[in-house]
Amino acid sequence: MNFDWTEEEKQLAQKVKDLFSGEAGKKIQDMEDADVEKLKGMTQGFLKSLAGTGYLKEALGPGSRKELLKIMAAQEELSSVSSSLFTAVETSTRLFGGLLAGWGSGKTPGEILDQLRSGRTLGAVALSEPGSDAPSEGMNTKAKAQGDDYVLSGEKSYVTNGPFADFIAVGAAVDGKNVFFVVKPDQDGVETGPRLKTMGYNGLAVCALTLKDVKVPADCVLGPFDDDGAIKYLSAMQDFILTMASLGVTGRMLDASNKHSRAYFRGKKPIYAHQEVRFKISDMFVLYQTSQLVARRAGWFWATEDPEADVLISCAKVFSAEAAEQVAGPAMQIMAGRGYVSPNPVEQGYRDSKYAALAGTSSEISRMNIADAILKRYAI
Numbered sequence: 001m002n003f004d005w006t007e008e009e010k011q012l013a014q015k016v017k018d019l020f021s022g023e024a025g026k027k028i029q030d031m032e033d034a035d036v037e038k039l040k041g042m043t044q045g046f047l048k049s050l051a052g053t054g055y056l057k058e059a060l061g062p063g064s065r066k067e068l069l070k071i072m073a074a075q076e077e078l079s080s081v082s083s084s085l086f087t088a089v090e091t092s093t094r095l096f097g098g099l100l101a102g103w104g105s106g107k108t109p110g111e112i113l114d115q116l117r118s119g120r121t122l123g124a125v126a127l128s129e130p131g132s133d134a135p136s137e138g139m140n141t142k143a144k145a146q147g148d149d150y151v152l153s154g155e156k157s158y159v160t161n162g163p164f165a166d167f168i169a170v171g172a173a174v175d176g177k178n179v180f181f182v183v184k185p186d187q188d189g190v191e192t193g194p195r196l197k198t199m200g201y202n203g204l205a206v207c208a209l210t211l212k213d214v215k216v217p218a219d220c221v222l223g224p225f226d227d228d229g230a231i232k233y234l235s236a237m238q239d240f241i242l243t244m245a246s247l248g249v250t251g252r253m254l255d256a257s258n259k260h261s262r263a264y265f266r267g268k269k270p271i272y273a274h275q276e277v278r279f280k281i282s283d284m285f286v287l288y289q290t291s292q293l294v295a296r297r298a299g300w301f302w303a304t305e306d307p308e309a310d311v312l313i314s315c316a317k318v319f320s321a322e323a324a325e326q327v328a329g330p331a332m333q334i335m336a337g338r339g340y341v342s343p344n345p346v347e348q349g350y351r352d353s354k355y356a357a358l359a360g361t362s363s364e365i366s367r368m369n370i371a372d373a374i375l376k377r378y379a380i
């Protein structure tokens, strides 16, 4: 495993960093308070600027796993600026785009992929359902073949990018097999609910989705699949995205509380000089460094198609999600009153830090999956 980024990888990371170093860097914070219309414009604008760096071109789908190494340093840069924007962009590119690149065929998926790579379109993936079991247990959203087309009905509970996505890949079951249907929000029978108010990640637009007898043409259908390869791909990529997003959340809290501890004086010295504060910052730094290390290791395993890649991603996701939660408390304690009064990076991080442990594969389910992998490796 080699943690040295190549010149090309460093250049991409630098381009992404430069995009947000000036006014855009300050503007990005406005996403957290923006209404849905403003957020739509900002997300589309940032997507186009990111396309100019080449960030959206690589690592789309299972056929280009090794390209993840090319973009990982840039992913860290983007997530360090905004975990909301990072999650919106990655959901569209690596999840929705990855699904089309891996399992789509024909004219329509190809055209959408071109638009995604050039930042002209935003995608979403709808799997979670109200009251249903995990997608691997079978979905309640169903479709029936009607000539060459399909008719799709069901409900999805949370769709990231849903309120203004141009395309949504909807997971459904057809005769017990998984299928993805690419629908447009303005299509007959597709109803996106109002934007959901969330505790954190307020720069992300999420809504529910209802599908009533939606007619989907054959070239917008991915599947039916005899295996669960597409679901497994989405699950691993989503957990990797949440890992990297958590790294951004942790990093911003560490940065803000560390700076505060040096600039804020009590007892005639900066609070950093007090041992209790220094220990907190040391512990936070250890958690951040370890999260970064395990995230990069998981990315490396994924890119090199190591058989342990999936379990490494689960480990990285559990660790980095919980590290963000563990950092939130002491970061707020150091900032004290200034942290508790909104807005500031620690108050935002405190709210954001809860998300990753419950989203994607939750920490509990991840731990069960890790245990299964260990059992297989060390069979009794």
Ligand SMILES: Cc1cc2nc3c(=O)[nH]c(=O)nc-3n(C[C@H](O)[C@H](O)[C@H](O)COP(=O)(O)OP(=O)(O)OC[C@H]3O[C@@H](n4cnc5c(N)ncnc54)[C@H](O)[C@@H]3O)c2cc1C
Binding pocket: 091, 124, 125, 126, 127, 128, 158, 159, 160, 161, 198, 206, 358, 359, 360, 361, 362, 363, 364, 365, 368
């Ligand atoms: C803001 C937001 C955006 C989202 N965006 C999307 C999206 O774009 N697309 C999408 O498809 N979904 C999306 N989701 C759904 C998200 O991935 C789910 O919230 C997540 O999978 C958890 O599902 P749930 O809330 O139904 O909880 P559940 O899965 O019902 O879990 C409830 C609790 O039970 C525990 N539990 C469940 N099963 C087990 C088990 N087998 N063993 C041990 N413990 C278990 C869980 O760990 C958790 O603590 C989003 C969710 C949110 C909140």
